[in-house]
Amino acid sequence: xxxxxxxxxxxxxxxxxxxxxxxxxxxxxxxxxxxxxxxxxxxxxxxxxxxxxxxxxxxxxxxxxxxxxxxxxxxxxxxxxxxxxxxxxxxxxxxxxxxxxxxxxxxxxxxxxxxxxxxxxxxxxxxxxxxxxxxxxxxxxxxxxxxxxxxxxxxxxxxxxxxxxxxxxxxxxxxxxxxxxxxxxxxxxxxxxxxxxxxxxxxxxxxxxxxxxxxxxxxxxxxxxxxxxxxxxxxxxxxxxxxxxxxxxxxxxxxxxxxxxxxxxxxxxxxxxxxxxxxxxxxxxxxxxxxxxxxxxxxxxxxxxxxxxxxxxxxxxxxxxxxxxxxxxxxxxxxxxxxxxxxxxxxxxxxxxxxxxxxxxxxxxxxxxxxxxxxxxxxxxxxxxxxxxxxxxxxxxxx
Numbered sequence: 001x002x003x004x005x006x007x008x009x010x011x012x013x014x015x016x017x018x019x020x021x022x023x024x025x026x027x028x029x030x031x032x033x034x035x036x037x038x039x040x041x042x043x044x045x046x047x048x049x050x051x052x053x054x055x056x057x058x059x060x061x062x063x064x065x066x067x068x069x070x071x072x073x074x075x076x077x078x079x080x081x082x083x084x085x086x087x088x089x090x091x092x093x094x095x096x097x098x099x100x101x102x103x104x105x106x107x108x109x110x111x112x113x114x115x116x117x118x119x120x121x122x123x124x125x126x127x128x129x130x131x132x133x134x135x136x137x138x139x140x141x142x143x144x145x146x147x148x149x150x151x152x153x154x155x156x157x158x159x160x161x162x163x164x165x166x167x168x169x170x171x172x173x174x175x176x177x178x179x180x181x182x183x184x185x186x187x188x189x190x191x192x193x194x195x196x197x198x199x200x201x202x203x204x205x206x207x208x209x210x211x212x213x214x215x216x217x218x219x220x221x222x223x224x225x226x227x228x229x230x231x232x233x234x235x236x237x238x239x240x241x242x243x244x245x246x247x248x249x250x251x252x253x254x255x256x257x258x259x260x261x262x263x264x265x266x267x268x269x270x271x272x273x274x275x276x277x278x279x280x281x282x283x284x285x286x287x288x289x290x291x292x293x294x295x296x297x298x299x300x301x302x303x304x305x306x307x308x309x310x311x312x313x314x315x316x317x318x319x320x321x322x323x324x325x326x327x328x329x330x331x332x333x334x335x336x337x338x339x340x341x342x343x344x345x346x347x348x349x350x351x352x353x354x355x356x357x358x359x360x361x362x363x364x365x366x367x368x369x370x371x372x373x374x375x376x377x378x379x380x381x382x383x384x385x386x387x388x389x390x391x392x393x394x395x396x397x398x399x
Contacts, residue, residue, distance in 0.1 A: 007093050011086060018085050022078040030070065094118060098126065110137050160203055160338075164196035206339040213266075213346035220263040220350060222374045227260055227300060228253030231290040234271050238279070242288065245279055247306075252291040258300055261374035266347045270355075273340040274304035274366050282308025282364070295369065299378060303367045311359035319357055320345045352377040 094116070101114045113130045117123065171189040180186050212218055228251075235249040242249050271290070278288045285308025292302040311319065320341050344366075348355045353370040371378055 011089055011093070014089050015082055015086055018082050019078070022081060026071070026074045026078065029074070033070070091122070094122060098122075098129075102129065105133060110140075156338075157203075157207060161200060164199045167196045168193045168200075203339075206343065209269075210339050210343050210346060213343055213350060218350060220266065220374075222261050223264060224259055224261055225264045225267075226257045227292050227302060227370075228258050230264070230268060231271065231292055231302070234268065234275060235290055238275050241279060247279065247282070247285060248287050249275075250287060250289045252289060254293060258292055258294055260300055260370055260372045262351055262370065263347075267351065267370075270344040270347050270368065271302075271304065273344045277340055277366075278304060278306040278308070278364075282306040284308055294372075298372055298376060299369055300372060301367060301369050303365050305363055305365045307363055309364075310361050311357065311364055313359075316357055316359060320355070354378060354380040354382075356380075356382045 097116065098114060101112075101116075105112050105114075110133070113133065114126045116126055118126065171193045174180060175186060175189055180189065231251050231253060235251045239249055275288065275290075278285075282288070285306045287307050289303070289305040291305070292300065295301050345355050348368055348370070351370055352375070353368060355366065355368045358365050358367070369378055369381075
């Protein structure tokens with residue numbers, strides 16, 4: 001930390017004044033002691049005997065003047081006092097600079113940090129203050145993100161509820177005002193209103209599940225389950241729907257069971273959402289692949305893949321955002337709420353795992369990594385490349 005010219009002058013003046021005061025004090029003490037010794041013959045004889053009895057070094061040097069010894073001792077003490085006073089004054093100046101920096105930051109300059117490099121405990125205080133400011137700024141930014149997220153959630157929910165609600169009110173209004181010509185028209189209006197109400201209920205249900213899964217204290221019913229067997233059962237349950245859409249489900253699991261500790265119901269919902277997503281949006285595709293393999297002693301990986309339309313590169317980082325839909329194939333016409341992938345991600349994170357998506361013209365893959373033991377948390381390792389299935393690239397050790 002550099003001192004200003006004014007502070008340097010004040011520090012020098014402090015040293016000069018201290019030295020003058022100490023010299024005057026030393027002179028006063030010497031005068032008083034001399035006066036005491038001269039008026040006390042017994043004290044003189046005692047000092048003489050002491051001087052004769054003290055010898056220094058191999059040459060047996062004797063002290064002939066007590067004043068020189070006293071003056072030397074006083075000068076050493078004066079040096080210590082001057083050094084202590086200057087250091088104390090310097091640290092006061094450092095503290096004043098630190099307080100000024102804190103006031104500057106507190107006045108709204110949150111991008112500023114205390115730049116001083118000081119030895120000793122004061123530097124630890126500065127580092128702690130800078131870390132505290134960083135933490136506060138991060139909390140403020142997180143709060144703003146949460147507030148913005150809440151506003152977006154309200155806007156999206158309002159929009160997605162208003163559209164079917166408007167249709168429901170419109171068709172029921174036609175019936176209420178008897179603006180129909182036959183019973184067939186009444187059934188058409190009520191059927192449309194009913195479908196819109198189902199759509200609203202689906203959105204509300206998904207929103208409830210998403211909100212619940214986002215809570216860190218959401219309880220999980222942990223049990224031992226065979227992940228490969230779960231995928232086999234899911235493939236069987238979706239087989240008819242897949243055949244109706246001209247798609248075939250394939251399950252690729254190892255010969256040995258892959259058992260993990262997880263909430264079977266919630267994890268089943270993850271794969272349910274991913275398979276449903278592949279059926280709805282895999283335009284032009286004919287195959288859906290469900291794969292699972294053990295990555296290492298602590299981790300397993302599973303994937304839901306389809307050979308349908310590629311997800312645009314600019315949309316890959318947003319597919320797990322709530323209410324996000326890729327333009328074109330991922331539209332409201334499919335009946336999706338835009339919460340399925342967000343719910344899947346939240347459930348996977350509750351289990352201590354992570355999920356990501358890769359997409360190429362030949363294949364789109366949603367890949368899930370889960371810990372084998374409940375309570376463990378995996379560090380996300382998302383590859384840069386977009387190709388490949390659960391190959392040896394997925395079997396590297398977790399760090």
